[in-house]
Amino acid sequence: MQKLIIKNARVVLPQGIEKTNLLIQDGKIASIGEVSSGEKRIIDAQGLMVFPGAIDGHVHFREPGPTHKENFKTGSIAAVFGGVTTIFEMPNTWPTTTDFEALEDKRAIASKTSACNYGLFFGATPTNLGEAQKVANVAGLKIFMGCSTGDLLVYKDADLEKIFSEYEGRICTHAEWEPRLNERKKEFAGQDSFDIHSKIRDVQCATEAVRRAGKLAAKYGRHLHILHLSSRAELDVIAEIKETQAYKDSGAKITCEVCPHHLFFSTDDYEKYKGLVKMNPPVRSKDDVQAMWDGLLSGEIDMVATDHAPHTMEEKTQGYWEVPSGVPAVELMLPLLLTAVASGKCTYENVADWVCHHPSQIYGLKNRGTIEIGKAADLVLVDPNKTLDVRNENQKTKCAWTPWNGQTLVGCPVMTIVNGRIVVEDRTLVEEQAGREVTFS
Ligand code: DOR
Ligand code: ZN
Numbered sequence: 001m002q003k004l005i006i007k008n009a010r011v012v013l014p015q016g017i018e019k020t021n022l023l024i025q026d027g028k029i030a031s032i033g034e035v036s037s038g039e040k041r042i043i044d045a046q047g048l049m050v051f052p053g054a055i056d057g058h059v060h061f062r063e064p065g066p067t068h069k070e071n072f073k074t075g076s077i078a079a080v081f082g083g084v085t086t087i088f089e090m091p092n093t094w095p096t097t098t099d100f101e102a103l104e105d106k107r108a109i110a111s112k113t114s115a116c117n118y119g120l121f122f123g124a125t126p127t128n129l130g131e132a133q134k135v136a137n138v139a140g141l142k143i144f145m146g147c148s149t150g151d152l153l154v155y156k157d158a159d160l161e162k163i164f165s166e167y168e169g170r171i172c173t174h175a176e177w178e179p180r181l182n183e184r185k186k187e188f189a190g191q192d193s194f195d196i197h198s199k200i201r202d203v204q205c206a207t208e209a210v211r212r213a214g215k216l217a218a219k220y221g222r223h224l225h226i227l228h229l230s231s232r233a234e235l236d237v238i239a240e241i242k243e244t245q246a247y248k249d250s251g252a253k254i255t256c257e258v259c260p261h262h263l264f265f266s267t268d269d270y271e272k273y274k275g276l277v278k279m280n281p282p283v284r285s286k287d288d289v290q291a292m293w294d295g296l297l298s299g300e301i302d303m304v305a306t307d308h309a310p311h312t313m314e315e316k317t318q319g320y321w322e323v324p325s326g327v328p329a330v331e332l333m334l335p336l337l338l339t340a341v342a343s344g345k346c347t348y349e350n351v352a353d354w355v356c357h358h359p360s361q362i363y364g365l366k367n368r369g370t371i372e373i374g375k376a377a378d379l380v381l382v383d384p385n386k387t388l389d390v391r392n393e394n395q396k397t398k399c400a401w402t403p404w405n406g407q408t409l410v411g412c413p414v415m416t417i418v419n420g421r422i423v424v425e426d427r428t429l430v431e432e433q434a435g436r437e438v439t440f441s
Contacts, residue, residue: 003038004377004422006021008044008046014357029376047383049383049384051379053085053380054086055085055363056306057088060089060309061075062310064106067398069398073115076113076116081424082330085368085378085418086117088140091152092123093150096152098128112433115429117368117435117437119440123141123144124154137437139170139172140171142172145173145176146201146280149324149326160216170363172225173209175226175281181200193270195271196320203234206233210229223253225257227305228257228305228307229262235291255303256300256301257301257302257304258303259329260336261283263336265283265289265403267282267284277403278316278325278326303354303359307326308327331395332402334351338412339409342410342411366441378418380416383411384410385410386410389408391405418431418434
């Protein structure tokens with residue numbers, strides 16, 4: 001196993017940023033501070049920063065299934081180029097990850113091909129609770145409360161009540177309310193401009209689902225993680241539920257995430273980007289975009305995750321009703337956030353909290369997500385001043401496009417280390433398969 005010394009870097013430690021040295025041995029962080037040299041590779045990281053490898057808690061890698069959009073290999077390579085060392089992958093593949101066999105099949109694929117560490121979600125259906133209770137070590141039980149890509153859907157009161165009353169693990173919801181969005185679809189049936197997307201799947205669709213899931217979590221004392229939250233109103237609903245006696249008494253916990261597209265795009269962008277900014281939940285008003293930044297900074301929103309959802313450019317440039325929802329972002333999450341630091345929106349410590357420390361706490365990754373002695377050496381070396389020209393043609397995702405095409409970001413991952421092994425160096429892939437399945441607690 002490679003031994004490495006990283007010298008003279010500004011290292012993002014749990015207690016703050018310090019100029020120090022790291023010794024990496026046997027895949028772990030062996031010491032911090034004084035490190036003796038020997039016959040190890042020494043990386044002089046003068047001018048660079050070292051973050052814990054980013055954790056993207058929400059990606060769709062499409063395998064098995066529509067692998068012409070992405071597969072585990074291409075998605076995980078995109079991840080490591082973006083400084084992401086761990087991803088959690090969603091169950092709306094084909095077949096859906098809704099039974100033991102499908103989960104094991106996906107595990108086999110990931111174990112053979114993943115460049116980064118991975119965890120898998122299990123998908124809820126109205127009838128597979130028994131199976132969900134049997135499978136081990138999943139990121140969480142994912143409930144689509146409103147339909148999206150694929151056909152996973154659980155929204156009936158009795159089905160949701162049963163899941164929350166009996167499933168003891170982490171429950172992660174796509175919180176859009178199916179009955180309302182269906183009604184709204186009918187109302188807008190004759191129209192085809194892209195901005196109707198945010199009207200069909202309006203804020204009330206989201207708050208209705210957040211309220212229902214939140215109340216059930218409070219009633220049964222569950223850990224509920226709200227995926228891709230997008231509006232101020234949802235934060236208000238969560239705050240209300242956290243004030244209830246049921247929430248306080250039951251030991252429930254509600255956490256939430258926001259995606260880069262809800263931090264950087266708004267309904268004003270439909271005119272220019274059309275189907276390229278169609279995703280579920282949809283982009284919101286500029287006020288809501290600001291509320292997402294405020295929520296992150298206040299701690300009301302716990303983490304950032306991408307909802308990396310690749311579709312081909314051909315699919316994304318059709319008319320409104322045909323365009324599938326979703327945008328890729330796993331390779332840009334960290335550079336986008338570093339750019340936000342450069343423009344004064346947040347700090348490097350914030351970024352480490354949002355994509356490293358908090359995701360590891362929320363998902364119970366005991367040995368990843370922080371730079372501490374004994375933890376797995378999942379690290380990303382970042383040049384905070386180096387620019388990254390984002391172009392469709394230099395994206396690593398198989399779908400080969402990005403809504404950030406043409407932008408220049410400030411802050412670039414220059415080396416990614418997974419389990420102590422260098423996987424990307426100088427924007428070149430040097431190792432393809434360093435990833436392992438993570439352990440959830
Ligand atoms: O926009 C989305 N795309 N939202 C989802 O919930 C699913 C995702 C996908 O898989 O394409
Ligand atoms: Zn998703």
